[in-house]
Amino acid sequence: MAEQTEIRTSPRAAAPPPPPAKPDSAVVRDALGVGVAVGLSGFAFGVTSAGAGLGLLQTCALSLLVFTGASQFALVGALAAGGNPFTAAAGAFFLGARNAFYGLRLSAVLGYRARIRPLAAHWIIDETSAVALAQPDRRTARLGFTVTGLTLYTLWNLTTLIGALGAGALGDTDAWGLDAAAPAVFVALLAPMLKDGVERAAAGLAVVLVLVTLPLLPTGVPVLVSALAAPAVLLVQGRRERAAGSGAVRAAAAPSARPEGTAELRDATGEDRA
Amino acid sequence: MTVWIAIAVTAAGCYLVKYLGLSAPAGVLERPLVKRLAALLPVALLAALTAQQTFGDGPHLVLDAKAAGVAAAALALALRAPFLLVIGVAVAVTAGVRALGM
Numbered sequence: 001m002a003e004q005t006e007i008r009t010s011p012r013a014a015a016p017p018p019p020p021a022k023p024d025s026a027v028v029r030d031a032l033g034v035g036v037a038v039g040l041s042g043f044a045f046g047v048t049s050a051g052a053g054l055g056l057l058q059t060c061a062l063s064l065l066v067f068t069g070a071s072q073f074a075l076v077g078a079l080a081a082g083g084n085p086f087t088a089a090a091g092a093f094f095l096g097a098r099n100a101f102y103g104l105r106l107s108a109v110l111g112y113r114a115r116i117r118p119l120a121a122h123w124i125i126d127e128t129s130a131v132a133l134a135q136p137d138r139r140t141a142r143l144g145f146t147v148t149g150l151t152l153y154t155l156w157n158l159t160t161l162i163g164a165l166g167a168g169a170l171g172d173t174d175a176w177g178l179d180a181a182a183p184a185v186f187v188a189l190l191a192p193m194l195k196d197g198v199e200r201a202a203a204g205l206a207v208v209l210v211l212v213t214l215p216l217l218p219t220g221v222p223v224l225v226s227a228l229a230a231p232a233v234l235l236v237q238g239r240r241e242r243a244a245g246s247g248a249v250r251a252a253a254a255p256s257a258r259p260e261g262t263a264e265l266r267d268a269t270g271e272d273r274a
Numbered sequence: 275m276t277v278w279i280a281i282a283v284t285a286a287g288c289y290l291v292k293y294l295g296l297s298a299p300a301g302v303l304e305r306p307l308v309k310r311l312a313a314l315l316p317v318a319l320l321a322a323l324t325a326q327q328t329f330g331d332g333p334h335l336v337l338d339a340k341a342a343g344v345a346a347a348a349l350a351l352a353l354r355a356p357f358l359l360v361i362g363v364a365v366a367v368t369a370g371v372r373a374l375g376m
Contacts, residue, residue: 037358058277065285068292070323075284081332085280089287092280096288098319103295104302105312112296121293126320177369180343183327184364187344190320191351202314203321210322214330226322230314234307 027140031131031147038069038127038185039155044178045072046163047170052080056164063160067153068125069182071096078219091219098227102129109133109141123149130189198237205229343368 042063049059054076062072071092078088103124109132112120123145132145170176194200206229213222302308328344329335347364355363 033357037361040358041361054277058281061281062284065281066288068288070327071284071288075280077332079277079280085276086283089280089283092284093287093291095323096284097291098316099288100291100295101312101315101319103292104298104308105316107296107298114297117296118293121296122289124292124296126316129316175369175372177339177343177365177367177372179327180340180347180364180368181361183324183340183344184347184361186320186324186327187347188351188357188360190317190324191348193317193320199314199317202318206318206322207325210325211329211335214326214335215333219333223319223322223326227315227318229318229322230311234310234314 022136022140024140024143027135027144028147030134031144032151034127034131034189035148035151036155037188039152040159041069041178041181041185042156042159043163044173044181045069045076045156046160046165047167047173047178048073048163049076049160050164050167051173052076054079056161059164060157060161063157066092066096067122067156068096068099069156070126073182074219083219087218091221094221094224097224098126099124099129102126105129106132106145109138110145111138120145120149123153125152126186126189127152130193134192198233202229202233205233339368339371342371 045063046059049062049072050056054062059076062075066072066075074095075088075092078091079085083091103121106124106129110120128145128148131148132141135141135144167173173179190203194203206226209226209229210222213225216222217225324344328340329337331338343364343366346367347360350360350363
């Protein structure tokens with residue numbers, strides 16, 4: 001309605017055709033699907049945290065105040081392994097640092113005012129970002145973000161409490177397969193993002209980087225290292241575009257491709273087929 | 275007490291990065307490179323998190339029932355299963371494989 005749907009002032013802003021409309025009901029359905037599914041997995045966190053020796057209050061405080069699943073799991077894991085509080089917090093923080101990039105991306109998409117931002121910031125996580133970024137315009141992005149955030153925050157905290165209370169009754173939670181819930185959630189969020197060769201190359205390279213560095217670097221750091229896949233792939237792609245554009249001058253200036261280049265090249269050829 | 279310190283530091287740090295990202299000046303986002311990077315970083319991070327949580331056990335790499343569960347989830351996704359079902363399949367297959375003692 002009175003929302004400013006166009007805040008950019010770049011010269012080409014006038015040109016793009018309006019994105020296809022998406023009914024609100026479809027947005028709400030998607031948002032609820034993600035919010036409920038992931039919100040329920042707070043149960044796994046509650047059980048894990050209680051199993052790691054944290055008290056009920058401590059477990060619930062993590063879900064209420066940290067509210068970024070991977071960081072929470074990393075923190076209780078590190079504390080259970082006997083890590084000192086600052087090392088444990090550093091690992092959790094490294095994992096949570098990715099939310100800054102989601103926020104960076106979302107600030108333009110959601111366009112919230114300064115007064116709303118401190119509240120909205122708390123809900124910026126993988127899932128709310130994925131839902132919001134999948135929407136065609138600002139209004140539906142806000143709707144998706146709000147419904148996902150509200151559902152997920154409520155359920156995540158509720159099921160954390162239930163999980164922490166019921167941890168003793170469940171026994172070995174791994175036997176119930178609950179540790180597979182988190183990676184399955186990440187796969188489901190990632191799949192729709194793999195639209196073309198550049199994205200697939202970044203994902204592939206990130207997987208290689210994290211698996212290679214996992215045994216070598218402290219908790220939380222490998223995931224951050226794997227983030228380098230994004231600039232690396234963009235660098236290779238930019239080089240190829242320049243080489244294609246300005247001929248041999250640029251290609252001669254660029255030495256042989258770096259090791260990461262191979263995954264990118266392989267994926268790019270896959271894209272040509274698709 | 276040390277646990278509470280860890281919780282407080284983590285909560286403050288995690289909130290701060292969220293807020294800083296959301297409040298970055300609009301000018302930063304105008305640059306095409308930043309836009310492309312911001313779009314690609316979540317892809318890289320989600321892929322890495324998936325791999326870490328599937329094959330990582332602390333600092334060790336493992337191939338256990340979880341991998342079967344996540345593979346089943348990917349298959350369910352390819353068959354266009356709804357979100358909750360995808361997670362359910364992963365949990366059920368992982369539990370099933372463990373029950374079989376593999």
